[in-house]
Amino acid sequence: MASYELNAFDRRFQAISLVGAIEQQGPCGLNVGFWLRDPNQYMLWPEMVSENPRQDFLWENTCFEIFIGVQGEDYYREINLSPSEAWQAYQFEEYRYPEVMPPEVAYDIDLNHLKRTHYGLNVSLDLGVFMAEHKLKWSDMFLGLSAVLKTSQGDQYYAMQHSSPQADFHNKRDWLHLF
Template identity: 80%
Template sequence: MASYELNAFDRRFQSISLVGAIEQVSPYTLNVGYWLRDPNQLILYPDLVASHPRLDFLWEKTCFEIFIGVQGEDYYREINLSPSQAWQAYQFEEYRYPETMPPQVAYDIELNQLKRTHYGLNVSLDLTEFMLAHKLKWSDLFIGLTAVLETSQAQQFYAMQHSGQNADFHNKRDWLHIF
């Protein structure tokens, strides 16, 4: 298991710390955990929902995200995970394309488990269809972990790194995990 400290785009914001961990389990299962430290309880959480529905625009509130890139390819996937237990997966052909809102849903990634915990969020994703359809091995993939945290002070954007002038989770340079 590899872990990464996610950093706030606003470097002055030090009130919340966030760590993400990535683990490959079985041939096509990806587990990701997010551990939050919010001693002042600034984070605003959406209400819980039942049965893990696929919902759009989860990033408008507190939302954890996983970006899956493929070495040498333009296409990628974005998975949004809400502490409400709703989720969604999107497919892009290249950087932020197609530009439709909401983005085009990806049905080649499935949710095994999504659970809000006392320390953050855990998710298990089934990448079988995505990896088999594109003939991918784990070594072909690279991962970016991000989060939008709605707080009582302002919305904060966390990522493995921020290499641009703006918070841009679609910037593949900031997806640091390789297998």
């Protein structure tokens, strides 16, 4: 299991710490955990839903995100995970394209399990269809972890690294996990 401390885009905001952990499970399973430390209780948590529905615009509230890139390819996937236990997966042909809102839904990634925990969020995904359709091995892919945190102190944007002048989770340079 690999873990990463996610950094706030606003470097002055140190009140919340966030760690993401990535674990490959078998031939096409992916487990990701987000551990959040919020001693001042600044976080604004969305209301819980039931049965892990797919919902768009989750990033408008607190939302944890996984980006899946493919070595040498422009296409990628974005998975949005809400502490409400709703989720969605999107497909892009290249950087933020197609430019439709909400983005095009990706049905080649399945949710096995999504649970808000006392420490943050835990998710298990099945990448089998995505990997089979594109003939991918784990070594062909790389991941980025990020989060939009709604807080009483304003919105905070966390990622593995921020190399753009604005918070930009679609910037593949900031997707640091290799299998």
